[in-house]
Amino acid sequence: MGSKILALEWLVFTLSPVEYGATPMSPTLVGMENFSFYLGLTGVLGTLFIHFRKEKETLPAIPFEWMRSPLFYLFILWLFFNGTVAACDGRSHSPALGFFVHPEVPPETGVPQGAPVQIAAIPPEVPQLDQPLMSDDYRRVELFRRLSLYFIGRNDAAHLPQVLGILEKQMLLEKKIEAALVHDGYNPLRIFEARHEIRGILFNHPTRTLALSESTLDRYLGQIARNGTRQSVPYGRVVRAIRNYDLTL
Known part of the structure; x- marks a missing residue:
């Protein structure tokens, strides 16, 4: 008995409709789902109270034998809870079929049908x-003229590859x-006029010369x-x- 209840509880709290996608719900349906959930919860609690009370003869009898089982009401509660979780997430009931169906791919793309679509x-x-x-x-x-100022006093032939490497990267970056x-809307003429200031920001070390x-x-x-x-x-x-x-600028 206890294992069956635990199994149903696992279904209630894991089969959220969000896991397999759904369409949005209207506010009216959200309210109806919430009302259904609380109604089902009341039925479950009442049935459990009747089931576990020692003096059952003092309480009204349930008309059908199968309605006396808490499992019946737990199942009903799961049905209501399924829609309520969807309502809380702004969605509708989960579809009965096709939980793991991939979106269709047009045949002309050459991709096999059922294959996941790559975004x-x-x-x-x-x-x-x-x-x-x-x-x-x-x-x-x-x-080049600007960069050569930072290499004054160095062996020109030895440092030429380093200068040319930096020069090409500066051109690309600028x-x-x-x-x-x-x-972004800045005036191109003003950008051209301020290019020397911009180069100081882009190419100079922020704390060292x-x-x-x-x-x-x-x-x-x-x-x-x-x-x-x-x-x-x-x-x-x-x-x-x-x-x-x-x-x-």
Whole structure:
């Protein structure tokens, strides 16, 4: 007897309609489901009271023998509870069939029927400009002159590969930041005029008079590729400078 009751209780508390999906319910149906649940609960409690009371002859008799069993009312309560849980979750009763049916796939796709539909991940947003604010050659010359100041006094031949590596990463990063600023509504002319200030924010070490290394720039470019330009550290620094009035665009 006890094992049967525990089994029914397990059904009540695990077979939530949310697990196999359903459609939304109206507020009227939600109220009806709640009323049905409490009505069923009252019947179960009353039947249990009659069943376990020692002096049963002092209480009204239940007309049918099968209605005297608590299992009957626990089953009725489960039916009401099924709809009530759905109502609490803003859904309707669970479907009787097709608990694990996958959505149909059009035959022309070549995917076998019944196969789960793969939802394509949303790619990170990396804005680009059809017409950059300056040509690559002009940008490269400006960035090279600026970067060479951080290598004064060093052996030019030995450090040339390092300089060229940093230079290429600076070009890629600057173009992505510029495109995101333009797409966010900042004036392209003002961005071009303030490019030297923006480069100081993007390429200089925040606490030391050093240019950021190629590995750091690679990490920033990786952030943009994974999360989008607006979620990267360099774009966040530019936006923070604008908000703090350290940069006017």
